[in-house]
Amino acid sequence: MGRSSHPARLVAGAMLALGCAWLVAGGCAGPKRLPSVETSPRPRPGVEPAVEAAPSTVPAQELPAHPVAPPIPWLEPAEPLRLLGVGLLEDRPTLEMRAEGAAWVRDADSGHTLAALEAGEPLTCRRSGEDVSWEAGGESGRVRSVALQPIDPGFLVSAPGGSYRGDFLVIATPRGHGLTLVNNVELEDYLKGVVPWEIGRHDVSKFDALCAQAVAARTYTVARIGSRQARGFDLYATVMDQVYKGAANEDARCNEAIAETAPLVLRHAGREIEAYYSACCGGSSCAVSEVWPKPDLPYLRQIADKSSSSGEAWCAGSPYYHWRETWSAKALERILQRTLPDYVDYMAQGGGAWAGVSFTPSRGGSAGRPGALREIAIKRRTPSGRVAELAVVMAAGTYHVRGDRVRWVLTPSSGNPNILRSALFELEVVRDDERLREVSVRGRGFGHGIGLCQTGALGMAAGGQSWRDILAHYYPGATLDAVTRQER
Ligand SMILES: [Zn+2]
Secondary structure (H helix, E strand, O other), rough: OOOOHHHHHHHHHHHHHHHHHHHHHHOOOOOOOOOOOOOOOOOOOOOOOOOOOOOOOOOOOHOOOOOOOOOOOOOOOOOOEEEEEEEEEEEEEEEEEEOOOOEEEOOOOOOOOOEEEEEOOOEEEEEOOOOEEEEOOEEEEEEEEEEEEOOOOOOEEEEOOEEEOOOEEEEEOOOOOOOOOOEEEEHHHHHHHHHHHHHOOOHHHHEEEEEEEEHHHHHHHHHHHOOOHHOOOOOEEOOOOOOOOOOOOOHHHHHHHHHOOOOOEEEEEOOEEEOEEEEEEOOOOOOHHOOOOOOEOEEEEEEEOOOOOOEOOOOOOOOOOOOEEEEEEEHHHHHHHHHHHHHHHHHHHHOOOHOOOOEEOOOOOOOOOOOOEEEEEEEEEEOOOEEEEEEEEEOOOOEEEEEHHHHHHHHOOOOOOOOOOOEEEEEEEEEEEEEEEEEEEEEEEEEEOOEEEEEHHHHHOOOOHHHHHHHHHOOOOEEEEEOOOOOO
């Protein structure tokens, strides 16, 4: 179950990944003829990363019927396939990558082979005007976009930041001066590089939480395919979307959870849901509009995240269930000189009616120059108890800070974490006579609090709840369904 994909499926994946690359480059005209696989070393079924504690031992009789690539598998893939382009780096002056086995270097627009590389030989790319200059295997040239495709889809590619499954695409960064590195990878392989970094590595008692996380991450991914198209890929490999670190340090149990739940996603009203999740909800998850200037969704509601029998929060075991942050008035005043004008700019760009008035000036005051801190107070709370509006009275006027943005305004003095852990907090203000001396926040939870609570899911799993129960708890009304086939 934890075994890697069927080789035929991976080959199909690699072909389609290159197809995706052509599409991204704007020149996709259908599948291109790829070189024969005779030169390929024998594919390695059941490839597992070298770092895994328990390497896969696939018995010989389980080898697939077609140990070499089947004929034109990309036309009729046997299973639903989803391929995505993950943006690993942007605007880099040079890029170098190597496959652990033989690989082709291709012109990603035409599909033509530019060079054949032996194991470990580098492909080096530089930006050249609107093109990519490449050097590989004693050859060099200049094309619009370059693809690196291992001959055996089981071979990993080492690139800046780690080693990866799938193919690579190098394009000129749109509106930039450097290069963008895209990893074209099959959905299930991508998830292997996401799930352990998003929820961590856990013992078998928490297996169902890993399964719930796998479904949430798969759903999030499918719903986001195409969302970063202007940049030349589908998703960032960071918290901007989901943390993805490729094939290095995969986790055998997380891989098993991914296989256990494949190919299921959560759907509502005929489409994949917005499967948000965060580290710890602090005992109560929240609706979208409580924290973000976005419309509410029926399956993302405020939920009391606690056991009905014990009454204890499922996420009470999190180290961030309770936390505290303290600033001297002077230190906070310094931080606010930067974060308050940033907040006003941010809301001017996207807050709309949700934001209301961001700044009420005092006489002659300007939003860009806050000045002395006079007062700070919570004015309104959301139904889940999060801060709906924080009033920060400065010499220049009053800043009305909304929803989750309070986390970007009250940034910790230590810089760790770089924003406040959550918007679920009490404020304590210490004064000397009338002057502010110290400001403290006593908070609960870590993250925005929408959707699945990761530590709550771990608590539910340890308490004997199934992954289906966990998903039904955090995404009420969503249903499980197989991911639809690639549409492009
Ligand atoms: Zn929780």
